[in-house]
Amino acid sequence: xxxxxxxxxxxxxxxxxxxxxxxxxxxxxxxxxxxxxxxxxxxxxxxxxxxxxxxxxxxxxxxxxxxxxxxxxxxxxxxxxxxxxxxxxxxxxxxxxxxxxxxxxxxxxxxxxxxxxxxxxxxxxxxxxxxxxxxxxxxxxxxxxxxxxxxxxxxxxxxxxxxxxxxxxxxxxxxxxxxxxxxxxxxxxxxxxxxxxxxxxxxxxxxxxxxxxxxxxxxxxxxxxxxxxxxxxxxxxxxxxxxxxxxxxxxxxxxxxxxxxxxxxxxxxxxxxxxxxxxxxxxxxxxxxxxxxxxxxxxxxxxxxxxxxxxxxxxxxxxxxxxxxxxxxxxxxxxx
Amino acid sequence: xxxxxxxxxxxxxxxxxxxxxxxxxxxxxxxxxxxxxxxxxxxxxxxxxxxxxxxxxxxxxxxxxxxxxxxxxxxxxxxxxxxxxxxxxxxxxxxxxxxxxxxxxxxxxxxxxxxxxxxxxxxxxxxxxxxxxxxxxxxxxxxxxxxxxxxxxxxxxxxxxxxxxxxxxxxxxxxxxxxxxxxxxxxxxxxxxxxxxxxxxxxxxxxxxxxxxxxxxxxxxxxxxxxxxxxxxxxxxxxxxxxxxxxxxxxxxxxxxxxxxxxxxxxxxxxxxxxxxxxxxxxxxxxxxxxxxxx
Amino acid sequence: xxxxxxxxxxxxxxxxxxxxxxxxxxxxxxxxxxxxxxxxxxxxxxxxxxxxxxxxxxxxxxxxxxxxxxxxxxxxxxxxxxxxxxxxxxxxxxxxxxxxxxxxxxxxxxxxxxxxxxxxxxxxxxxxxxxxxxxxxxxxxxxxxxxxxxxxxxxxxxxxxxxxxxxxxxxxxxxxxxxxxxxxxxxxxxxxxxxxxxxxxxxxxxxxxxxxxxxxxxxxxxxxxxxxxxxxxxxxxxxxxxxxxxxxxxxxxxxxxxxxxxxxxxxxxxxxxxxxxxxxxxxxxxxxxxxxxxxxxxxxxxxxxxxxxxxxxxxxxxxxxxxxxxxxxxxxxxxxxxxxxxxxxxxxxxxxxxxxxxxxxxxxxxxx
Numbered sequence: 001x002x003x004x005x006x007x008x009x010x011x012x013x014x015x016x017x018x019x020x021x022x023x024x025x026x027x028x029x030x031x032x033x034x035x036x037x038x039x040x041x042x043x044x045x046x047x048x049x050x051x052x053x054x055x056x057x058x059x060x061x062x063x064x065x066x067x068x069x070x071x072x073x074x075x076x077x078x079x080x081x082x083x084x085x086x087x088x089x090x091x092x093x094x095x096x097x098x099x100x101x102x103x104x105x106x107x108x109x110x111x112x113x114x115x116x117x118x119x120x121x122x123x124x125x126x127x128x129x130x131x132x133x134x135x136x137x138x139x140x141x142x143x144x145x146x147x148x149x150x151x152x153x154x155x156x157x158x159x160x161x162x163x164x165x166x167x168x169x170x171x172x173x174x175x176x177x178x179x180x181x182x183x184x185x186x187x188x189x190x191x192x193x194x195x196x197x198x199x200x201x202x203x204x205x206x207x208x209x210x211x212x213x214x215x216x217x218x219x220x221x222x223x224x225x226x227x228x229x230x231x232x233x234x235x236x237x238x239x240x241x242x243x244x245x246x247x248x249x250x251x252x253x254x255x256x257x258x259x260x261x262x263x264x265x266x267x268x269x270x271x272x273x274x275x276x277x278x279x280x281x282x283x284x285x286x287x288x289x290x291x292x293x294x295x296x297x298x299x300x301x302x303x304x305x306x307x308x309x310x311x312x313x314x315x316x317x318x319x320x321x322x323x324x325x326x327x328x329x330x331x332x333x334x335x336x
Numbered sequence: 337x338x339x340x341x342x343x344x345x346x347x348x349x350x351x352x353x354x355x356x357x358x359x360x361x362x363x364x365x366x367x368x369x370x371x372x373x374x375x376x377x378x379x380x381x382x383x384x385x386x387x388x389x390x391x392x393x394x395x396x397x398x399x400x401x402x403x404x405x406x407x408x409x410x411x412x413x414x415x416x417x418x419x420x421x422x423x424x425x426x427x428x429x430x431x432x433x434x435x436x437x438x439x440x441x442x443x444x445x446x447x448x449x450x451x452x453x454x455x456x457x458x459x460x461x462x463x464x465x466x467x468x469x470x471x472x473x474x475x476x477x478x479x480x481x482x483x484x485x486x487x488x489x490x491x492x493x494x495x496x497x498x499x500x501x502x503x504x505x506x507x508x509x510x511x512x513x514x515x516x517x518x519x520x521x522x523x524x525x526x527x528x529x530x531x532x533x534x535x536x537x538x539x540x541x542x543x544x545x546x547x548x549x550x551x552x553x554x555x556x557x558x559x560x561x562x563x564x565x566x567x568x569x570x571x572x573x574x575x576x577x578x579x580x581x582x583x584x585x586x587x588x589x590x591x592x593x594x595x596x597x598x599x600x601x602x603x604x605x606x607x608x609x610x611x612x613x614x615x616x617x618x619x620x621x622x623x624x625x626x627x628x629x630x631x
Numbered sequence: 632x633x634x635x636x637x638x639x640x641x642x643x644x645x646x647x648x649x650x651x652x653x654x655x656x657x658x659x660x661x662x663x664x665x666x667x668x669x670x671x672x673x674x675x676x677x678x679x680x681x682x683x684x685x686x687x688x689x690x691x692x693x694x695x696x697x698x699x700x701x702x703x704x705x706x707x708x709x710x711x712x713x714x715x716x717x718x719x720x721x722x723x724x725x726x727x728x729x730x731x732x733x734x735x736x737x738x739x740x741x742x743x744x745x746x747x748x749x750x751x752x753x754x755x756x757x758x759x760x761x762x763x764x765x766x767x768x769x770x771x772x773x774x775x776x777x778x779x780x781x782x783x784x785x786x787x788x789x790x791x792x793x794x795x796x797x798x799x800x801x802x803x804x805x806x807x808x809x810x811x812x813x814x815x816x817x818x819x820x821x822x823x824x825x826x827x828x829x830x831x832x833x834x835x836x837x838x839x840x841x842x843x844x845x846x847x848x849x850x851x852x853x854x855x856x857x858x859x860x861x862x863x864x865x866x867x868x869x870x871x872x873x874x875x876x877x878x879x880x881x882x883x884x885x886x887x888x889x890x891x892x893x894x895x896x897x898x899x900x901x902x903x904x905x906x907x908x909x910x911x912x913x914x915x916x917x918x919x920x921x922x923x924x925x926x927x928x929x930x931x932x933x934x935x936x937x938x939x940x941x942x943x944x945x946x947x948x949x950x951x952x953x954x955x956x957x958x959x960x961x962x963x964x965x966x967x968x969x970x971x972x973x974x975x976x977x978x979x980x981x982x983x984x985x986x987x988x989x990x991x992x993x994x995x996x997x998x999x
Contacts, residue, residue: 279564
């Protein structure tokens, strides 16, 4: 009786599945695996093609592409130091201005803010990320740059004794204003990751320090910050990666001058900005085209390395707990 | 009893200096948060102040930019439609593939080293600048003149590439939330894997998947650089994705660089439109997410 | 559940718009050349010079009424020539004469047609200083190379004894993209300043020693408009549109000439016309001419179908457009109230253009 209940035709147990019925499963697994692998193949393929397109320029200019200071399209000399420096300078300004504010805001939201206000306020801070970069450029060009010009002029003349930071003619579009808008753009990313990281601090550590009589700030200083240092560094590096790759806001605000700017308020250029401005013309001149692709390659490698380092810091900083895609994709997906 | 009373009363009081430091630092933290919010407030203020007048001017949404050197420069109709079409196609590409990859990572890749590598590189892809995706499609499809030079569908591919990591990561988070007891129960009843996915896993996570997709769409709508290299620009409204098309971000980018007051006004109006669209997608995503958590 | 449905609907709407777009064909197809007679219908795509963009965009607007769609992307002369080389555009707008290097990159022989003339103004933003500041070639070269840094520099003062000049520092505005206007301006500067010629040279894109870059004539105009103390080279239509003040420049006969349409037309009088119609009106010898007057060309493939990949319908539309350009279109150029502020072709040049236009072919046979 038991046997007849569990066997079907062919003597198979009813619980065993026929090879044919396993086919859809295997097909599905194969398709899904292929798609996942395709991502890796895509990244590799892109690398190969980009290197291919840059090869003329790499062979022609060698290391002086990165270290030479002469981006001269008229004479077909493409040494990108002014671009690399411009990229790094604006990103450094973005970090210096943006990271402290982002961490402070994160600390406020997680440690000090009253619980009821916390949610909505966090959403508002995250909304900064929703503003597209072209809109930041729009606001920067027509509002921020002209309004800050008098203050920049005052700063340059008052602090003219400081080399590079002060002095020089203040241009409407310069390293500083580009860096400032970049700072605003990286703020939400750094803040979101900082919040994630800070929330993994074990409450025992915090409560212990409070129980020992520490003030709120002392608790933050002694229990929260040391614990989160690594993760916050990772968050700052992700912000750096974003700043380095940002194209539109920078090309509108940096001044598009392929010369190494001598002061904070001088116009300059960046790798992404030069690609956006000159790529149309590049089809005319094979070397120019190749040089622009090489600029793109440098940019790609820079952002890859920074991102890889950043993720290492973040994973160390969250001490094993997986930072759910939340910080990158929208904090609201995380489990509260 | 005296011991207890003693231990409480002999805890050292917080010194005034420490209390002051505490208050100052907490004040600074509040200030910093306010500073972080100032740009957002300002940008929305100026968008409304300068963009609303464009919205209410005649023909802003019903006419295309006309390239007239003098007089009315036209509206942004072709830009809005172009953006919706290109991002629409990009979503149709990125969402299924992204969810499929996330399914792979959650259903088949929990222990696998290969899955770890894929997950790692998807993570890294979220940090790749959008200009790089534009360059990729430019090299592979535009320069090679595959099916025309600048076309709308190539822009969709570039935007899909940029949306993909967001969809994968958010979908993975959501799929992992499906209780394994549900999966195991279905499997124990003899359902094949594909059935479990189709009938149990996906339906349970549909609101989270939608949320993640909408966030990716919001991001895709706002990016300019990939569009510059793949679809260039156009004036007239065209529904044909094999042609050059106009898009909101590129329209704004071009208009910013004009000295004409009428065109600057159009830029603000278009900027307000773009932010409104992005915010709508964000808001719907949040609504879905919060509702599903309450349910 | 409702927000999820809303979300799904949002996605579906976006998706269906995309699908509907795929399915529908654009009303303006390039292959719809069923028109008879002189006005063919169809779409042609041009790209290039921002110098001449106001002309082509206005003509495009006018011709739409005659069911001829002209899409013109003002991306700069360099990109325009590049687009013609890859046959991405049907015609290129280029302010400079086609060089041998340009021609060798083309898919076949290219016809070059002068279209109009415009003045490259030296526009400045100096409240209190009216239009007509006198500048000569070497001084302009020194300003744009950064050697002269403030407006009250002795060199500028010497040329303008009665004018009170502020001590504002000079911000140079130049092009960040590849431009025929740059080519014209730097050609003029190379002619008048040997040090400019040796250090910077003349080209569509040069390494400016100082200043801020803007995209297109509009971008440079925007910088001039927004920055006090700025000086930039912009085509006159843009300067007029924005109410700029601009300099009177010393020409080769020693006179200070303000950019005006008569002075621009004067530059075209007596210009030598080579066989490929590659004229140059810069630094004209004519005493009444504005020295920085530039011509602008339309370049097309001689055999638009074979080399340019155009359909026969597009070829007809192109010929239609060009006939208009060298015919009725010329009447839209001038200083009248409703005219576009460019100097039209001389009748001799118009005749030469129309004669060359008869060479336009489609797969070997002349386009009708």
